[in-house]
Amino acid sequence: MSEIVLDQVSRWYSNVVAVNDVSMTIGPGVTGLLGPNGAGKSTLIAMMSGFLAPSSGTVTLDGIPVWRHEQLYRQIGLVPEREAAYDNLTGGQFVVANAELHALADPIAAAMTAIATVEMQPAQDRKISTYSKGMKQRIKMASALVHDPAVLLLDEPFNGMDPRQRLHLIELLRRMGNEGRTVMFSSHILEEVEQVASHIEVMVAGRHAASGDFGAIRRLMTDRPNRYLIRTDDDRRLASQLIGDASCRGVIMRSDDGLDVEVVDFGRFAVVLPQLAHSAEIRLLEVKPTDESLESVFAYLVSA
């Protein structure tokens, strides 16, 4: 049972902030790291796997800082995003070499077990350069599993996989999680995360936007009070209508044009607003969320 703890971790590259004050704890089971491209997922995984120093804060595995601590790789299996492996080796040779580098007692047996786990026996004697993307992903996975690690970190493992390979990986990750390993994978596709992860961490623009199981994430998106700017041809009349409805908690009339509306029940608000406007014959000119971070998370979840 291993636990990765990030405590107020930030990482910046000169004046660009990639990860901004993130604290999270990754325990046994499968955790999905969800976020759009550029959200800081790869930076976060690089810091968890000891390939990047946090600019501030700490990243620890069972209490030990990961950075510059190579002995921790006994417990960590890393599947990097980049495809390059040792292309002129066969898949079997590559996994055996990884087992040897871990100084395992029986590297060949360990390699064969790992190759069997990812079901790559039929292709193990072919050179990696002849593999498809999905096969490369699996042989990388075998190389990360060869020492039976307690922690498995995967950076965008589903990229480039066809639906069958995807199902296979989903099943494999679930199994790893059920065995009590701490598994974390990143993805920008909600559907993938939803199918595998028992726990989801959402990153948006370098910030830790949300955390929980899928239901909790979805509730967070819909139940949290959020703000909208609404502009109509008769703001005051709509304001009185809105405040009479349970979906809204507050309405402020702007000094210029428009209403600032605080919504507590998004689902209801989305249905009620057009009905109210229609029955009162008010023309809606603009409806726009003004809570930036929420907007991006929300837009992201909707589009996925």
Add this chain to the structure above:
Amino acid sequence: MTNATIIGLTVRNGLGARRTVVLVILPVILIGLAITVRALVGVDQDATIGVMVGLGLTVVLPLVALIAGTSVLAAEVDDGSIVYLLAKPISRHTIVVSKYVVALTATILFTTLPIMLAGAIMTGELRGAIGYAAGALLGAFAYSAIFLLLSAVTRHAVAAGLLYVLIWEGLLGGLLTGVRWLSVGAWSTSLADSIVTDDILTKPVSPAYAIIATLVVTVGAVWLAGDRLRSFRLTGEE
């Protein structure tokens, strides 16, 4: 201090067929030129220095060492496959020393041996062959370590190495005599000269200084490369 698997992977991956061709071309040119000059002018001190020092020790040696020293590490750093070596509970110094052994072996194979042969051809003496080979061997130790360090420090190791050879060893080494204290080329030439000729005035630095300086640079550069690798950053796509 070394790891057989890393040595094996490095030989297979780093010294692939295409690079080996480049490694072979320069020594072949050197030996070809030695045969030609010897046939045309016979044994001649100026011609020998021109071929052995001018081409052998100052061009062939650093360039072959540059190719060998960078290809054992820079290619893996470049395509990211170094991650598979680094995500292991292995001392970074073991990784670097293993790679240094491969780079050094290749450099000796493709510089020291051909330079020894060319020296024998040009001088017609065992002393000449051994002298230039000793100078080349000394340079091989230092250059391999320096280029390995460059591969660990920058992703533009080949360009940086070329600039170093051309500007520091070549241009400034010729213009500023003080550079000889910090020039691998001057050290290897000095050691070679001290064996080949009895004329003590030609040597830029004393052979003892050359050997000690080479030792310091080699150990220092290999250690620094290992330390540098401990802080290797995996930069993501984003």
